[in-house]
Amino acid sequence: MRAAVPDRLSDMLTRLKLTGIRDQLDGLLDEAGRQELNLRETLVMLCEREIARKDERRIEMTLKLARFPFVRDLSGFDFAAQPSIDPKQVRELAGARWIANGENVLLLGPPGVGKTHLAVALGREAIIAGHSVQFVAATAVVAQLAKSYSEGRLEERLAQFAKPKLLIIDELGYLLFEPNAAHLFFQLVSRRYEKGAILLTSNRSIGEWGTVFGDPVVATAILDRLLHHGHVITIRGNSYRLKEKRRSGLCKSLLQPKQSRRKKHERCPNHRKPLARNGAMDGPLARGLLHTGNTRGQFLMSSRG
Numbered sequence: 394m395r396a397a398v399p400d401r402l403s404d405m406l407t408r409l410k411l412t413g414i415r416d417q418l419d420g421l422l423d424e425a426g427r428q429e430l431n432l433r434e435t436l437v438m439l440c441e442r443e444i445a446r447k448d449e450r451r452i453e454m455t456l457k458l459a460r461f462p463f464v465r466d467l468s469g470f471d472f473a474a475q476p477s478i479d480p481k482q483v484r485e486l487a488g489a490r491w492i493a494n495g496e497n498v499l500l501l502g503p504p505g506v507g508k509t510h511l512a513v514a515l516g517r518e519a520i521i522a523g524h525s526v527q528f529v530a531a532t533a534v535v536a537q538l539a540k541s542y543s544e545g546r547l548e549e550r551l552a553q554f555a556k557p558k559l560l561i562i563d564e565l566g567y568l569l570f571e572p573n574a575a576h577l578f579f580q581l582v583s584r585r586y587e588k589g590a591i592l593l594t595s596n597r598s599i600g601e602w603g604t605v606f607g608d609p610v611v612a613t614a615i616l617d618r619l620l621h622h623g624h625v626i627t628i629r630g631n632s633y634r635l636k637e638k639r640r641s642g643l644c645k646s647l648l649q650p651k652q653s654r655r656k657k658h659e660r661c662p663n664h665r666k667p668l669a670r671n672g673a674m675d676g677p678l679a680r681g682l683l684h685t686g687n688t689r690g691q692f693l694m695s696s697r698g
C-alpha cells in the first residue's frame with residue numbers, strides 16, 4: 394500500500410534535504426493560507442525559509458569551526474571609546490570584499506584596545522558573507538609549523554593553513570620567534586599571498602617586527618607580502634579592560650602605588666602613563682611608523698631606518 398500523502402511528502406523532502414520545509418510544513422502552509430498566497434508565491438515562501446534555515450546552520454557550523462576565543466560582533470564595539478579607529482574603514486572591511494580579493498588586514502595597538510574583538514567581529518562578518526575562517530594564536534601557528542617541520546610534514550600543515558579563505562593570526566609579538574620560526578612563518582605568508590586573506594593582530598608596531606622575528610630580512614619579506622595588498626589599522630589609546638575596571642572602582646587599587654606619588658589631579662585620568670610604560674608601542678621608530686600608515690614603501694623605510 395502506498396504511504397499516506399503527508400508521509401510521502403515528508404520522505405521526499407528529506408531525500409531532497411529540504412528539512413527546513415519538512416519540519417515547518419504545517420505552519421508554513423497555514424501561513425500561506427492566511428496570506429492568501431497563490432501556488433507560485435507559496436513556493437517562493439517555502440524556498441526562502443529553506444534558504445534562511447540553511448544559512449543559519451552554515452553560519453553556526455562555520456562559527457564553530459573558526460574556533461574564536463570568544464563571541465564578539467561589531468554591534469558590541471564601542472567606537473566612541475576608541476577614536477583612533479575610523480568606523481567607516483571597519484564597516485567597509487565588514488563587507489568582506491578584501492577577503493574575496495585575498496587581501497590582508499593588520500590590527501596594531503597596545504593590549505586591551507579591542508584588536509581581538511575586532512578580529513573576531515570581522516571574522517564573523519566574513520562567515521556571514523559565506524567565507525571559511527580559522528582563528529589561531531600566533532604562538533600556536535609557530536608551534537604547529539615547528540612541530541610539523543620536525544616531523545617532516547610541513548607541506549601538509551602549510552596546506553591546512555592555506556585552506557580557509559580568512560586566516561586570523563592573533564597576538565603576534567607577545568613571544569619572540571625562535572630562529573627557524575621566522576622562516577616557517579614566511580612560508581605560511583607566501584603560501585597565502587594573493588590567494589587567501591590574513592588578518593593579523595599585534596601589540597608590536599611594524600618597526601619592531603625585525604625584533605619579533607629575530608631576523609630583519611625575513612621580517613621585511615613577510616611584511617612586504619602582508620602590506621602589498623594590506624589595510625593597516627593602528628589603534629592608539631587606552632585599554633578598554635582597564636577602562637571597565639576604572640568604572641567599577643578597581644582602577645584605584647590597581648594603580649595605587651605609583652599614583653600615590655603623583656599629584657591628585659594626575660591620578661588615573663586616562664591611563665596614559667601605565668600603558669606607555671608597558672612598552673609595546675613605545676620607542677621613537679615605532680611611534681614614527683605608527684603615524685605613517687600602511688604602504689609598502691613606508692614599511693621598507695621603517696625596516697631600513
Ligand code: ADP
Pocket residue numbers: 465469470471472474475502503504505506507508509510511594633634
Ligand atoms: P586586545 O586584543 O587589543 O588586547 P581585546 O579585543 O581582547 O583587546 O579587548 C579586551 C576586552 O575589552 C574584550 O572583552 C573586548 O570585547 C573589550 N573591548 C575592547 N575594546 C572595546 C570597545 N571599543 N568596545 C567594546 N568592547 C571593547
Ligand code: MG
Pocket residue numbers: 508509510563564594
Ligand atoms: Mg588580543
